[in-house]
Amino acid sequence: MSRIHDAVIVGGGYAGVVAANRLSTSPALTVTLVNPRPSFVERIRLHQRATGSYDATVPYREVLAPSVRLIVDTVTRIVADSSRLELASGVELHFDRLVYAVGSHAATPEVPGAAEHAIALSTLEQSDDLRHRLESLPAGAPLTVVGAGSTGIEVAAELAEQGHPVTLLAGGGLGPSLHPSTRRTIARQFERLGARVLSGPGARAVAVQADRVQLADGRELSSARTVWTAGFTVPDLARRSGLTTDASGRLVTDEALTSVDDDRIVAAGDCAAPSGRPYRMCCASAQPLGALAAETVLLRVAGDAPRGRSLALPGQCLSLGRRAGVMQLARRDDTSLRTHVGGRPGALIKEGITAGTLVGLRTMARRPGLIPAMKLLQDPRRAALLAAPGAPASGSVAGSPVGDVTGLTD
Structure with missing residues (x-):
C-alpha cells in the first residue's frame, strides 16, 4: 500500500x-x-x-x-x-x-510618527480598528489617506462617499501602475466625491502626529485620522x-x-x-x-x-465607492492598456x-x-x-515596483 x-x-x-x-x-x-x-x-x-x-x-x-x-x-x-x-x-x-x-501585510512605516499615529489597512484587526476610530469622530473631521496605489484609492473613495472630508496623498502619483487615461477617470470620480488629491514629490508625508500630517513641501494637513497604505511586505x-x-x-x-x-x-x-x-x-x-x-x-x-x-495577468479592477469603479485591461505581461471601463459599469x-x-x-x-x-x-x-543573461534577481516583471501593491487582493 x-x-x-x-x-x-x-x-x-x-x-x-x-x-x-x-x-x-x-x-x-x-x-x-x-x-x-x-x-x-x-x-x-x-x-x-x-x-x-x-x-x-x-x-x-x-x-x-x-x-x-x-x-x-x-x-x-x-x-x-x-x-x-x-x-x-x-x-x-x-x-x-x-x-x-x-x-x-502592510509594511511598518519609517516616517516619524506614522507607526504610532497612522492606521494601516491590510488585516482584519486593522480594518476593525479603523472602523472603531471612525465611529468616534465628530462630523466633518478631516481624514488623510497616505499612498495612492489601489488600496489607498479604494479606501479614500469609500470614506469620501460616506461624507468624510478626505485628502489622498499621491506622492508617487495617483495609481502609478495604471494607464494615464484610467488615472484621469479616477481623478474625476474623486472630484465628484469632493475628495482632494495631492500629487507629486511635495505631497509625500514626512511626519505624522495624532492630529496632523506634515508634507515634504512644508505644508501641514489637519488630520483627525490618518490611514497609511504606502507599501506592503x-x-x-x-x-x-x-x-x-x-x-x-x-x-x-x-x-x-x-x-x-x-x-x-x-x-x-x-x-x-x-x-x-x-x-x-x-x-x-x-x-x-x-x-x-x-x-x-x-x-x-x-x-x-x-x-x-x-x-x-489580464488587468485589475478597483472600486471607487459603491457606485463607481474601474476595470483596467492589461497586456499579458500586466502592462496597463488605455482600455478601461469606468463609472457605474466599472x-x-x-x-x-x-x-x-x-x-x-x-x-x-x-x-x-x-x-x-x-x-x-x-x-x-x-x-x-x-x-536574459545577467538579469537582476528581484523586482517586478510587470512594470510595478515590488513595494507598490495594487490593492488588498491576497
Whole structure:
C-alpha cells in the first residue's frame, strides 16, 4: 500500500485555500491548513468592512473541502531538516509536503510618527480598528489617506462617499501602475466625491502626529485620522527559518514554485518569488499560483517532475465607492492598456468579480476536483527576462515596483 503523505498549508488566504482544496483530491495526502484566524478573510473587501458596508469574513467550512483539517494557530518556525513546524501554541506539526502561503501585510512605516499615529489597512484587526476610530469622530473631521496605489484609492473613495472630508496623498502619483487615461477617470470620480488629491514629490508625508500630517513641501494637513497604505511586505517566517528569500522576504522558488532549498516546500501567492521575480500582489495571481503550487506537490508525490509555468495577468479592477469603479485591461505581461471601463459599469464589473471570487471558492470546497491544473498563459516578457543573461534577481516583471501593491487582493 502506498504511504500517505502529510501535506500542510501555512496560511489560509486565497492562495492557501485554493491549494488546500486542490490537494484534498489526492487519496495519497492528508491535508492540514494552519491559519491564525478561524474565519476566511476577504481581503479585497476590507475597505468595505472598515466603513461598515460589508462583513468580509466567511467560516472556513464554507470555502474548505470537508477533508481539510483546520488548525487555528500561528507557525513560528519551519524546521525543514526535521520536517516539522513549530506553532505559537507550543505544538509541533510534522509535514512531508509544505505549501508556504503566508500572504502579505502592510509594511511598518519609517516616517516619524506614522507607526504610532497612522492606521494601516491590510488585516482584519486593522480594518476593525479603523472602523472603531471612525465611529468616534465628530462630523466633518478631516481624514488623510497616505499612498495612492489601489488600496489607498479604494479606501479614500469609500470614506469620501460616506461624507468624510478626505485628502489622498499621491506622492508617487495617483495609481502609478495604471494607464494615464484610467488615472484621469479616477481623478474625476474623486472630484465628484469632493475628495482632494495631492500629487507629486511635495505631497509625500514626512511626519505624522495624532492630529496632523506634515508634507515634504512644508505644508501641514489637519488630520483627525490618518490611514497609511504606502507599501506592503511579507511575513519574515521563511527568512527566520533559514530559507532563501529575496530582499523583501519572499521565498525564492523555481518557476514550478518549488523552494530552491528543499523540493518538499512550495510557495504560492504574495510570499512567493519565482526565479526571484515576484508577481504583482493580487487575488488574480494568488488563486492560480495556489493551484499551480498544489499541482507541483501532486506531481512530486506521484513521482513525476513538475513543469514551470508563467502567469499572465489580464488587468485589475478597483472600486471607487459603491457606485463607481474601474476595470483596467492589461497586456499579458500586466502592462496597463488605455482600455478601461469606468463609472457605474466599472462598479458592476468590480462587484461581479469580487462576489464571483467567493462563489468560486465555495464551489471549489464542494467540488475540489473542478480546480483545473491551471494551464497558465505564458507571459512573454517574463520568459524573455528570465532568459536574459545577467538579469537582476528581484523586482517586478510587470512594470510595478515590488513595494507598490495594487490593492488588498491576497
